[in-house]
Amino acid sequence: MRGIVRAGAYLPASSQGGRRLCAADEDEFTLVATALERAGTPRPGSGAPMRVRPVGDAGRLRAELLAGFVGGPVELGEPEDGRGALYRALALAARAAGPEWLVVATRLGDGSSDSELAPPGEGSAALLIDDAPEAAPIPTESSGTPGAPDPLSEVFAALARGSTPPSLHAGDWGADPARGRAGPTGRPGPREPAYTVAQGAFVPGPRYAESVRSRWRFIADRCRVCDAQTFPARGRCGSCGRSDRLEDAPLPLDNATVLASTWIGQGGQPTEFDAQVEASGPYGVVLAEIAPGVRLTLMVADATKEEVPVGSRVDSRLRRLYAIEGSWRYGRKAVPSAASARARPAAASL
Numbered sequence: 001m002r003g004i005v006r007a008g009a010y011l012p013a014s015s016q017g018g019r020r021l022c023a024a025d026e027d028e029f030t031l032v033a034t035a036l037e038r039a040g041t042p043r044p045g046s047g048a049p050m051r052v053r054p055v056g057d058a059g060r061l062r063a064e065l066l067a068g069f070v071g072g073p074v075e076l077g078e079p080e081d082g083r084g085a086l087y088r089a090l091a092l093a094a095r096a097a098g099p100e101w102l103v104v105a106t107r108l109g110d111g112s113s114d115s116e117l118a119p120p121g122e123g124s125a126a127l128l129i130d131d132a133p134e135a136a137p138i139p140t141e142s143s144g145t146p147g148a149p150d151p152l153s154e155v156f157a158a159l160a161r162g163s164t165p166p167s168l169h170a171g172d173w174g175a176d177p178a179r180g181r182a183g184p185t186g187r188p189g190p191r192e193p194a195y196t197v198a199q200g201a202f203v204p205g206p207r208y209a210e211s212v213r214s215r216w217r218f219i220a221d222r223c224r225v226c227d228a229q230t231f232p233a234r235g236r237c238g239s240c241g242r243s244d245r246l247e248d249a250p251l252p253l254d255n256a257t258v259l260a261s262t263w264i265g266q267g268g269q270p271t272e273f274d275a276q277v278e279a280s281g282p283y284g285v286v287l288a289e290i291a292p293g294v295r296l297t298l299m300v301a302d303a304t305k306e307e308v309p310v311g312s313r314v315d316s317r318l319r320r321l322y323a324i325e326g327s328w329r330y331g332r333k334a335v336p337s338a339a340s341a342r343a344r345p346a347a348a349s350l
């Protein structure tokens with residue numbers, strides 16, 4: 001049967017006035033990437049392009065950004081927006097043949113989104129529609145609960161109720177949209193990147209483009225000759241120097257251990273981060289071990305200094321870094337680990 005085969009959902013960490021609100025370093029690309037990651041981003045290599053149908057703010061996505069993120073070709077369909085957009089997209093995906101991803105993003109911070117797509121506030125979802133015996137039914141407008149606030153909330157609620165096997169969905173489906181961290185983690189970032197002159201932390205465009213699989217998805221090169229792992233991937237084995245026998249080796253995205261941290265305040269940041277400091281205040285940088293012997297320096301998002309102490313665990317999320325020469329640069333940042341957040345209440349009740 002054709003239905004929902006996999007589903008991932010994401011809600012920003014903070015809430016204000018009972019609604020979730022994106023941080024200053026989140027936009028439609030980071031929202032969709034996070035939802036896809038939770039659903040299980042398809043591995044490239046099948047040859048066929050990944051077919052993606054964008055809904056809401058996801059309609060602003062650029063295909064080349066998404067292709068860089070999934071590491072293979074992407075065929076971006078016609079965006080659906082406005083009243084009934086999610087149900088229209090679901091109906092089209094139901095009639096299509098073969099695997100198709102439906103990605104939904106809403107970003108209300110600048111007042112430009114249609115609020116009917118919002119799962120009270122901002123957020124994103126990624127649904128893989130395909131033919132499979134265990135597929136969950138695709139919601140239709142007539143199957144919706146009368147008085148339901150909006151179709152995305154409806155999908156969130158249906159999946160949270162367990163109308164699909166739990167193995168099919170991951171992320172914030174069951175989270176209360178109103179119960180995020182108090183207050184915003186900074187005002188919403190601008191839509192368009194400023195034209196900033198390159199200085200400091202800047203990496204030239206071509207070198208950046210080559211490195212996105214390592215920067216955005218923590219992909220290392222594994223050498224099939226000497227078995228060494230090179231990270232960031234450079235297309236060349238860091239141990240034996242060969243470039244012809246490399247394969248992608250994805251490192252874990254979550255559960256890294258913080259080895260050291262520092263907080264960078266007003267004036268101490270590279271100029272690329274001036275806008276961020278102005279919007280959100282001082283930011284943290286941690287040195288974290290993501291896999292045995294693999295250490296990374298990551299900026300911190302959605303957390304105070306006290307929430308990411310040395311020895312704690314952090315997850316990583318794709319976020320905006322800064323605007324340079326008219327485009328946004330993205331990279332992974334550290335956020336407090338979801339696993340350790342779940343463990344905390346249990347420990348407190350002992």
Ligand SMILES: [Zn+2]
Pocket residue numbers: 223224225226227228237238239240241242
């Ligand atoms: Zn080698």
